[in-house]
Amino acid sequence: MTVRPRRSVLYVPGSNAKALAKARTLPCDALILDLEDSVAPEAKEAARGAVLAALAEGGYAPREILVRVNARGTEWFEADVSALARSCADGLVLPKAESPTDVLATAALLAGSGAPPGHPLWLTIETPRGVLSTAALAGAHPDVAGLVAGTSDLTKDLRARHVPGREPLLFSLSSIVLAARAHGLVALDGVHLALDDESGFAASCRQGRDLGFDGKTLIHPRTIEAANRFFAPDPEEVDAAQRLLAAWRQARAEGRGVTVFEGRLVEELHALEAERLVTLAVAIAALGPD
Ligand code: COA
Numbered sequence: 001m002t003v004r005p006r007r008s009v010l011y012v013p014g015s016n017a018k019a020l021a022k023a024r025t026l027p028c029d030a031l032i033l034d035l036e037d038s039v040a041p042e043a044k045e046a047a048r049g050a051v052l053a054a055l056a057e058g059g060y061a062p063r064e065i066l067v068r069v070n071a072r073g074t075e076w077f078e079a080d081v082s083a084l085a086r087s088c089a090d091g092l093v094l095p096k097a098e099s100p101t102d103v104l105a106t107a108a109l110l111a112g113s114g115a116p117p118g119h120p121l122w123l124t125i126e127t128p129r130g131v132l133s134t135a136a137l138a139g140a141h142p143d144v145a146g147l148v149a150g151t152s153d154l155t156k157d158l159r160a161r162h163v164p165g166r167e168p169l170l171f172s173l174s175s176i177v178l179a180a181r182a183h184g185l186v187a188l189d190g191v192h193l194a195l196d197d198e199s200g201f202a203a204s205c206r207q208g209r210d211l212g213f214d215g216k217t218l219i220h221p222r223t224i225e226a227a228n229r230f231f232a233p234d235p236e237e238v239d240a241a242q243r244l245l246a247a248w249r250q251a252r253a254e255g256r257g258v259t260v261f262e263g264r265l266v267e268e269l270h271a272l273e274a275e276r277l278v279t280l281a282v283a284i285a286a287l288g289p290d
């Protein structure tokens, strides 16, 4: 089992040269270099050029680099996708994905523009149609690798409000996690817009983690450290998982399919989850300190 940590995934506006440079130094697991919402219409072409140049220059490893193109149906979509097909980005993020046709058209355009086979495609779910199609989108093409919740656009389209517990979004957030898990994809939670709201950010990380998300998309570097902490298993959890695995191996060696560990029933499903946690903790430790 291998896992790649995606606790903290920072959006970086493609039109902001300083941010593109700074991203090479930040302790986030992944970056989404953005050509869409954070770039003004008149800056789109220049941002595309700047992102391609930044990718060619490199220096982003070990961070995973995704590039968010403009949505299908906009005047920039085709040029964005074909320009990025042969870049060294680790994946392309398609915003406002609404139907399997959006996914198939993007995959075909990537392939037709010289992208290597299996080029990962991430989908942002941020419209009512997108949410209603999450399962179909997640299974639309074998190159779909992850789902990203786009909670700002979704809140607007739902005519909902930004409230602390995110109750208006819970159905959508859970639909995204459910579809991601059903298809073996990564699931990333949406951004927290209030930059100075440390306790609200912490609560939304905790909630996203408890819902099952792998990590959180971010808009500012100062939130990376907290996201890394909330989406990593804590040391006591890892210790307990290791003890549980030892007890489980002992039980299996004795031919038992269930055992009792520290007063709780343990079956294979608990062992599998403990193994996932330990594998994730090892992968995070391999990244070194923040
Ligand atoms: N990625 C990389 N670096 C960033 C960054 C980001 N998203 N946001 C800020 N920085 C850098 C700044 O360039 C600055 O660098 P410096 O120390 O070299 O001067 C430093 O972090 C501190 O930034 P700060 O002055 O606090 O913020 P700002 O006023 O420059 O920018 C925002 C604030 C919100 C405009 C900016 O964070 C941003 O554009 N975020 C991303 C927005 C986005 O992508 N939206 C679409 C997805 S929702």
Ligand code: MG
Residues within 6 Å of the ligand: 037, 095, 126, 150, 152, 153
């Ligand atoms: Mg958006």
